[in-house]
Amino acid sequence: MLDIKFIRENLDMVKEGARKKRIDLDVMRLIELDDRRKEKRTEWEQLRARQKSESKRVPKADPEEKVGLLKELNELSARVSELEPEVKSIEEELKAGLLVVPNVPLDVVPEGKDDADNVEIRRVGEVPAFDFPIKDHIELGESLDILDFQRAARVSGSRTYYLKNEAVLLELALMHLSLDHIMSKGFSPYIPPYLVKRDPMVGTAYFPGGEEQAYHMERDGLYLIGTSEVPITSLHAGEILSHKDLPYYYAGFSACFRREAGTYGKDTKGLYRMHQFHKVEQVVICQGIPEVSQKEHDHILNNSEELLQMLELPYRVVEVCGGDLGLGQVRKYDIESWMPSRKSYGETHSASNFHEYQARRLNLRYRDPEGKVHFAHTLNNTVLASPRIFIPLLELNQQEDGTIRIPEVLRKYMGGREFIGKK
RNA sequence: GGAGAGAUGCCGGAGUGGUCGAACGGGCCGGUUUCGAAAACCGGUGAACUCUAACGGGUUCCGAGGGUUCGAAUCCCUCUCUCUCCGCCA
Numbered sequence: 001m002l003d004i005k006f007i008r009e010n011l012d013m014v015k016e017g018a019r020k021k022r023i024d025l026d027v028m029r030l031i032e033l034d035d036r037r038k039e040k041r042t043e044w045e046q047l048r049a050r051q052k053s054e055s056k057r058v059p060k061a062d063p064e065e066k067v068g069l070l071k072e073l074n075e076l077s078a079r080v081s082e083l084e085p086e087v088k089s090i091e092e093e094l095k096a097g098l099l100v101v102p103n104v105p106l107d108v109v110p111e112g113k114d115d116a117d118n119v120e121i122r123r124v125g126e127v128p129a130f131d132f133p134i135k136d137h138i139e140l141g142e143s144l145d146i147l148d149f150q151r152a153a154r155v156s157g158s159r160t161y162y163l164k165n166e167a168v169l170l171e172l173a174l175m176h177l178s179l180d181h182i183m184s185k186g187f188s189p190y191i192p193p194y195l196v197k198r199d200p201m202v203g204t205a206y207f208p209g210g211e212e213q214a215y216h217m218e219r220d221g222l223y224l225i226g227t228s229e230v231p232i233t234s235l236h237a238g239e240i241l242s243h244k245d246l247p248y249y250y251a252g253f254s255a256c257f258r259r260e261a262g263t264y265g266k267d268t269k270g271l272y273r274m275h276q277f278h279k280v281e282q283v284v285i286c287q288g289i290p291e292v293s294q295k296e297h298d299h300i301l302n303n304s305e306e307l308l309q310m311l312e313l314p315y316r317v318v319e320v321c322g323g324d325l326g327l328g329q330v331r332k333y334d335i336e337s338w339m340p341s342r343k344s345y346g347e348t349h350s351a352s353n354f355h356e357y358q359a360r361r362l363n364l365r366y367r368d369p370e371g372k373v374h375f376a377h378t379l380n381n382t383v384l385a386s387p388r389i390f391i392p393l394l395e396l397n398q399q400e401d402g403t404i405r406i407p408e409v410l411r412k413y414m415g416g417r418e419f420i421g422k423k
Numbered sequence: 424g425g426a427g428a429g430a431u432g433c434c435g436g437a438g439u440g441g442u443c444g445a446a447c448g449g450g451c452c453g454g455u456u457u458c459g460a461a462a463a464c465c466g467g468u469g470a471a472c473u474c475u476a477a478c479g480g481g482u483u484c485c486g487a488g489g490g491u492u493c494g495a496a497u498c499c500c501u502c503u504c505u506c507u508c509c510g511c512c513a
Contacts, residue, residue, distance in 0.1 A: 042473070045482040052482090055494040059441055066493095073493035197503090240433085240470080365470090371452085373470075 001205075001360045002101050004034050004094070010104075017104030020322035022113060025101060033094045040090060044083045051076045099208055102327045103357040109331055112321025115347075118334065119321065124305065125314030127338050128396060135402070136341035137394040138270045141167065143402060144421045147271075158268070159260060159275045163387065166420040170393075170406075171278065171386055173413035178280040178384040179253060181307050187251040187282055192231035194254055195222040200234035203362035205328035205354070212261040228252025229380045232283040237362040240373060246366055247286035247296060251383065254279065271387045272346065280383040285376050287366065288356055293377035297353045300381040301333050304349045307384060310409045313392050314338040316345050328357035335382075340395040348389055351381035 007014050011027060018025035054073055061069050110119045141147025146167035152160040163171055179189055201207040201214065201223055215224040225231060232252040241248075256279050267273040282303060284296045301317065308315050320332040329352045336345030356375040359365070364376050397405040403421035406414060 038473075041482080045473075048483090049481055051493075056441065058493060070493055077493060242433095371468090 001098050001357060002103065003360065004030065004098060007031070007101065008034070013104055014101065018102050020105050020109065020111065021102050021325055021327075022323040023102050023327070027101075030094065030097045030101070033090060033097065037087070037090045037094055040083065040087045044080065044087050047076060047080050047083065051080055096208075099202070099361075100327070103330055103355065105322050105325055105329070106331045108319070109325065110319060110321045113323040115320075115324050115334075117321040118318040118324060121317045121319050121333070123314070123316040124309065125312070125338075127314050130340075132400040134340055134395065134398060136270065137391050140394050140398055140402070140404065141390075144404065146170075146420065149270075156275075159273060161271060161274065161387070166414075166417070167387070167390070169414045169417070170390070170410070170420070173410045174384055174386045174389060174393075175253060175278055175280060176413050177310075177410060178307060179251060181310070182251040182280060182282055182303060182383045185249070185303050187249040189251045189253065190228070190232055190235075192225070192228050192252050192254055194225050194257075195220075196225055196231055196234070197222060200230050200237070200362075203237055204230045204233050204358050205326070205361060206230065209327065213259050215257050215259060224257035225254060226258045227256050227279060227380075228254035228281045229283060232281065233285070233358055233364075233378050233380065234362055236285065236364055239364065241285070241364075241366040241376065243287060243366050243368050246376070247284050247292075250283045250285075252281045252283060254281075256385070270341070271390050272342075274387070277385055277387060279385040282381050282383050284379040285359075285364065286379070287368070288359070288374045288377050290355065290377075293353050293355060293379060296377075296379050297331065297333070297351060300379060301335075301351045304335060304351070304381055304383055308335065308337065308348075310407075311389075311393065312407050313389075313396065315348070326352070328352075328354045330355045330357075333381075337389070337392045338396070339391045341391065346388075346391065348385065348392075349382040351379070353377070353379045 002014065007027060008031060011031075015025065015027055018027075051073065054069065054076070058066065058069060058073070110117065112118065135143070138147070138149070142149075144166070146163065146165045148162040148164060149160075152162050183189055195217065198207065198221070201210070206214065206226070214226060217223070229252070231254075232250050235250070236248070256277050258275060260273055260275060263273060282300050284300060286292050286296050305315070305317070315335050315337045318334050318336060320334055325332055331353045333351045334347050335349035335351070337348040339346040355377050358378045359375040364378070365373050366376050367373055393407075394404055397407065399405060399419075403419045405419055406417055411418060
């Protein structure tokens with residue numbers, strides 16, 4: 001969320017930002033609402049002030065005086081309660097409008113409509129050439145008896161899977177390695193609640209707008225998280241932190257649930273786009289200073305790159321363009337890992353900087369050394385999401401005999417195994 | 424699921440209709456003292472919105488939302504959360 005004052009003072013910047021994100025926005029409507037809000041609120045406050053001061057005289061007034069006083073106060077009270085709902089409804093409308101005002105992307109963010117316009121920053125690692133015909137991860141998984149899509153479809157519908165045998169070990173090994181890696185960077189591990197109330201969803205800017213993507217437990221008013229970013233970033237909602245404790249480095253491990261509504265034709269095969277997966281996510285809460293959060297942004301990007309290098313996976317980093325940025329993000333880097341069966345890089349990580357956007361919604365603040373209160377900046381990035389990462393991992397490590405070589409770093413998490421499929 | 428208790432500032436904890444943004448204690452910040460520190464003593468210490476050039480003023484916030492009243496932290500209703508007991512259960 002942006003501050004209405006900021007919007008007033010930077011009208012062109014806000015309009016330009018929305019344009020760059022390809023989002024329609026009627027800012028003038030909000031300015032008008034805010035004008036009306038101020039007007040009505042001032043009127044109401046003045047009435048309230050009189051009501052309060054006159055009320056105080058009641059107990060000390062003598063009987064005759066009291067009659068007149070109470071009569072006046074009755075009228076005052078009536079006018080106050082008339083005005084109150086007016087003020088409230090204007091404020092609610094304004095708030096609702098402000099919730100969908102996009103954050104302003106940084107100048108470095110390239111122009112563009114969608115992910116096709118993202119700009120490659122660098123490539124790391126060699127894309128290998130195979131001297132035998134390769135299989136995709138689906139074929140590999142089924143022939144090695146570690147994945148089952150068909151039965152999953154019968155039991156749970158589309159975009160679901162069973163992991164079995166070595167795939168289970170691999171999944172857990174990847175998560176464990178990720179956690180160890182990110183902890184070595186000073187991040188505190190968390191397993192958060194997977195079900196959250198509406199507030200954290202709004203606070204992290206998934207709602208309003210993203211309702212279609214979330215599973216909703218109607219009886220309980222709870223939502224299944226699509227990422228641990230939601231409960232982790234919300235951890236300190238409503239608090240005023242001390243600058244001495246910042247930045248907070250958190251790593252959330254959780255299952256993630258996504259409805260994937262509106263993606264019917266897309267990525268229907270294999271492990272790319274699933275309703276449920278596991279992820280270790282890094283979340284940073286830092287001081288609300290752009291230079292500081294930029295440093296953290298590079299920091300969390302680097303953490304994930306290191307992990308991919310440890311896993312020997314070739315990848316590229318892209319600077320995400322305006323049209324592909326979310327509502328709240330000021331800048332985003334995606335990491336895309338090479339996926340042989342897709343013959344392209346596919347998104348496996350996404351590192352976002354929100355500046356104050358989430359913090360303002362979450363009321364997440366800190367006190368600076370002078371004692372002044374500011375909104376924090378929040379950032380997050382994938383450490384590793386699986387089983388999507390199986391795609392490059394299985395496909396790139398396949399051997400001519402159909403077995404799969406397990407990367408060195410994972411072996412100690414898999415009982416010393418070196419291959420999947422070898423007796 | 425049933426019965427009960429509670430939710431107050433950074434923390435603990437008073438306050439049951441008016442003068443309460445809130446006693447008292449702790450913490451924290453500043454000062455006195457000291458070679459320095461500790462202790463002691465003195466002073467200060469919430470947030471948001473809004474008016475003002477500034478000094479300063481106004482309004483809101485005592486879990487959330489409604490209600491009663493001239494007036495609500497205090498009374499009533501609903502919800503959320505925490506705790507205790509019973510039941511059920513991974």
